[in-house]
Amino acid sequence: MTKEPLTPRQKEVLDFVQSFTENHGYAPTINEIGSALGLSSTATVHKHLQILGEKGYLDTMPRRSRWLQVKPQPVVTSCASIDIPLLGTVSAGRPIEINEVASSVSLPEWMLGKGETFVLQVKGESMIDEAIKDGDMVVVEKRESAVNGEMVIACIDQDEVTLKRLYREGHRVRLQPSNPAMLPIIVEDRDVTVKGVVIAVLRKYRRN
Amino acid sequence: MTKEPLTPRQKEVLDFVQSFTENHGYAPTINEIGSALGLSSTATVHKHLQILGEKGYLDTMPRRSRWLQVKPQPVVTSCASIDIPLLGTVSAGRPIEINEVASSVSLPEWMLGKGETFVLQVKGESMIDEAIKDGDMVVVEKRESAVNGEMVIACIDQDEVTLKRLYREGHRVRLQPSNPAMLPIIVEDRDVTVKGVVIAVLRKYRRN
DNA sequence: TAAATATAGGCGAACAAAAGGCGAAAGTCA
DNA sequence: TGACTTTCGCCTTTTGTTCGCCTATATTTA
Numbered sequence: 255m256t257k258e259p260l261t262p263r264q265k266e267v268l269d270f271v272q273s274f275t276e277n278h279g280y281a282p283t284i285n286e287i288g289s290a291l292g293l294s295s296t297a298t299v300h301k302h303l304q305i306l307g308e309k310g311y312l313d314t315m316p317r318r319s320r321w322l323q324v325k326p327q328p329v330v331t332s333c334a335s336i337d338i339p340l341l342g343t344v345s346a347g348r349p350i351e352i353n354e355v356a357s358s359v360s361l362p363e364w365m366l367g368k369g370e371t372f373v374l375q376v377k378g379e380s381m382i383d384e385a386i387k388d389g390d391m392v393v394v395e396k397r398e399s400a401v402n403g404e405m406v407i408a409c410i411d412q413d414e415v416t417l418k419r420l421y422r423e424g425h426r427v428r429l430q431p432s433n434p435a436m437l438p439i440i441v442e443d444r445d446v447t448v449k450g451v452v453i454a455v456l457r458k459y460r461r462n
Numbered sequence: 463m464t465k466e467p468l469t470p471r472q473k474e475v476l477d478f479v480q481s482f483t484e485n486h487g488y489a490p491t492i493n494e495i496g497s498a499l500g501l502s503s504t505a506t507v508h509k510h511l512q513i514l515g516e517k518g519y520l521d522t523m524p525r526r527s528r529w530l531q532v533k534p535q536p537v538v539t540s541c542a543s544i545d546i547p548l549l550g551t552v553s554a555g556r557p558i559e560i561n562e563v564a565s566s567v568s569l570p571e572w573m574l575g576k577g578e579t580f581v582l583q584v585k586g587e588s589m590i591d592e593a594i595k596d597g598d599m600v601v602v603e604k605r606e607s608a609v610n611g612e613m614v615i616a617c618i619d620q621d622e623v624t625l626k627r628l629y630r631e632g633h634r635v636r637l638q639p640s641n642p643a644m645l646p647i648i649v650e651d652r653d654v655t656v657k658g659v660v661i662a663v664l665r666k667y668r669r670n
Numbered sequence: 671t672a673a674a675t676a677t678a679g680g681c682g683a684a685c686a687a688a689a690g691g692c693g694a695a696a697g698t699c700a
Numbered sequence: 701t702g703a704c705t706t707t708c709g710c711c712t713t714t715t716g717t718t719c720g721c722c723t724a725t726a727t728t729t730a
Contacts, residue, residue, distance in 0.1 A: 262488055263690070283704065295692045300706065302690085310578070318699085318705085360570040365666060385593040385665075405667070456664040457593070458573060459613070469678070491715060503681045508717065510679090526688075526716085 258309040266291060267302045268311055359391065365454050367395025372450070374407070374417075381417065384432040386455055392417070393454040398447075405452040411445055420448070466517040474499060475510045476519055573662050575603025580658070582615070582625075589625065592640040598665045600625070602658035613660040619653050628656070 260268065270290055274282040282290070288299045307314040359373050376390045384405065386392065400406045406420045408429060418429040418439070427446050429439040468476065478498055482490040490498070496507045515522040569581075584598045592613065594600065608614045614628045616637060626637040626647070635654050637647040 260488055261689070262486070265487055284706095285704080293691075295694095296705075297693080297707080298691050304706095305689095360572065362568040362570060364568065365664075382593065385590065385595045385598075387593045390593075452667065454664065454666045456573075456662065458662045459660065471679070492717095493715070501680075503683095504716075505682080505718080506680050511716095513678095524716085 260306075260309070260311070264302060264306060264309075267299070268306055271303075271312070361393065365393055365456075367393070367397075367451075367453050370396040371453075372396065376417065379433075381432045383434065384419075386432070387457065390455055390457045392452045393456070394450040395453050396450045400448050400451050407449040407452070409447040409449055410439065410441055415449065417452070468514075468517070468519070472510060472514060472517075475507070476514055479520070569601065573601055573664075575601070575605075575659075575661050578604040579661075580604065584625070587641075589640045591642065592627075594640070594663055595665065598663055600660045601662035601664070603661045604658045606656055608656050608659050615657040615660070617655040617657055618647065618649055623657065625660070 267287065270287060271282060274286070274290075284296045284299045284303070287303075288294065288296060291299075293299055303312060303314065306312040361371075361373075372394055373391050374394060376386055376392060377388060379388050381387075381390075394407055400420050402421055404420060405417065407415065407417055408420060409415050410429070416429070418431055421428040421430060422443075423440070425443050426440055427443055429441070429446070431438065475495065478495060479490060482494070482498075492504045492507045492511070495511075496502065496504055499507075501507055511520060511522065514520040569579075580602055581599050582602060584594055584600060585596060587596055589595075589598075602615055608628050610629055612628060613625065615623065615625055616628060617623050618637070624637065626639055629636040629638060630651075631648070633651050634648055635651055637649070637654070639646065
């Protein structure tokens, strides 16, 4: 969200309120603000405060004296995030469709994996038991092996790529779908390749 | 997205706007730009700014004085994310437990709402039909009203706060739980207050 | 090759809206 | 009641927008 910008005068008012509050422990009155900035009318000050409120720089508490709540907290900590490739879509039984258009998604660091990370979009409701819906994005950490029970992007017989939970059973591997209607796939160890492990899920509801 | 190239003169204007904004905390006026670059006509400056806007280098706010929004799109790929307050937890039938410790989560911009945004952690499996699991985080846009069918954080009778889908039915409001075992709550319009609308969901699988 | 056309840059004046301001009266709250 | 905040007109200054017209330097077209 881009915060609406301030004019020089508005910034002066905001700065004054902020420093006054820091120095006194309570907020200034409209009159105090006025005389500090050389304004003779309370109406003018009030208008400024109202604008600052609308722009989201002040939390106003109507009709309260010394309406404390002067939270001028424009703490826009710009913290690094990283652009992650959005490779394509994956559905339960289909190969990954690689998205030719190299689109990317920016993610905060805490959502990333240890090594290389990429994002896939899930198609279909087949993952519904994992609480993953059609259109959700899964964040995948690229890895060649997985711990029992992890959700993986796996490649079976070199061609089919799916999203399932992986369980090792002796020299075999069981790929458990997240849909009760689908049976697990059991294959030999050597026929399955792990492409990566799902470390996060995210869903954005489209705006109306 | 390849950005259209700039002519030397256009770049001069853009550079000036950028450095001015950094130094002052607000954008220059057309006049200030003009005299800095030795242009006597505001029309000339205005034309430049318009072009820069069309080419996507500036965010213009028509008719606004000091229409800051000088979004000087940095060529650097480091994309800003913002720290969002993590307010507490919410479950289907319980009030929000406000987390005293003001923790926060950083999110990329595309996941944010229009206005104030905050994050709540979901407790319990009651939202499972919406594919929201225990421990998931919901990103909430602070709003006082919601469109039919949106998932909202609603306050009923001033005390109970829940996460449900909202449907208007005449002068009544139906709050539909996401669990088939729970019955919808139907209340009078005035007894329910919308605190915000869920705009995104995210889940992080913990590392082993 | 000359003429027509396009594009970037520029000028000044006239105008409309936003920003900033005033004083006084009315409304609130403790 | 007194200390504050809100609201109501009304005003001035600042600032952005638009319009017509001008000058170079290319680029096309006849």
